[in-house]
Amino acid sequence: MLSYLYPLFLTLLIETPIYFYFLFKNNSFKNFILITLINIFSNILFNYGYINSNYNQGYLIGFEIIVYIFESLIIYRIYKMKKSFIISFFANLISLVIGLILNLILDTFSLDLLLITLIIEILYLIYLGYFLVYMLIKYIKIKLKINN
DSSP states (O other): OHHHHHHHHHHHHHHHHHHHHHHOSSOOHHHHHHHHHHHHHHHHHHHHHHHHTTSOHHHHHHHHHHHHHHHHHHHHHHHOOTTHHHHHHHHHHHHHHHHHHHHHHHHHHTOOHHHHHHHHHHHHHHHHHHHHHHHHHHHHHHHHHHHO
């Protein structure tokens, strides 16, 4: 189970803010949920294939390319934004590089995957909390402007 949770939360922590802040001018809750769901779906598919390939490094790049194309096309199809291809490329590249570096550190120093997963999960929850407070403040400001 950790083999799915660790990369999932790492992906959400890295890619969701990248997509959210560089792709959308309208920082809405709907956009945040959409990006999160796309990342969850593509990450689970990616890790299912990668784990079942016995972590074959040759498949790693192939699966990452499939995820890149999938995410780009879904976002483009929904929002008609050509820059989704560029943002998706960099979001996935950054996520891949950070993931590889963290895996190297985990292997080199024999760190506990459960502990690392919990740390990444806590960091994501902090980001999620920040985002929710941000959206609440934005909503209140809009309501105050409407009522005045």
